[in-house]
Amino acid sequence: MKKAIITVLGKDKVGIICGVSTVLKELNVNILDISQTIMGEIFTMIMSVSVSEANVDFSALSDALSAEGKKLGVVINIQHEDIFNSMHKI
Numbered sequence: 001m002k003k004a005i006i007t008v009l010g011k012d013k014v015g016i017i018c019g020v021s022t023v024l025k026e027l028n029v030n031i032l033d034i035s036q037t038i039m040g041e042i043f044t045m046i047m048s049v050s051v052s053e054a055n056v057d058f059s060a061l062s063d064a065l066s067a068e069g070k071k072l073g074v075v076i077n078i079q080h081e082d083i084f085n086s087m088h089k090i
Contacts, residue, residue: 002052003032003081006065010074012043020047020076023068028055043074048081 008020017036024031029049036045054061062078069076 001050004049004051004058004061004078005081006045006047006049006076006078008036008043008045008047008069008074008076010043010069010072012038012041013073016043016072016074017045019068019072020045020065023064024049027061027064028053029061 029051031047031049033048065076065078
């Protein structure tokens, strides 16, 4: 299974989780795990997703999430899980 990590960061507002999850649904990306918190007025979320069955390539998925982030006023990034893990190894 090909996995990826999605991070979302920005000012909290209604609809962020819905917006991100709707894009993922439309592109056939399965959410495996999700963690979100509000720090003051700042919304943070990390998602582990399966991209094995995605109906677009990784670049198009990244572009779609970035576009949704602009609409929502947040920054959305996606990385392959192995790259994320390599970057955060101690």
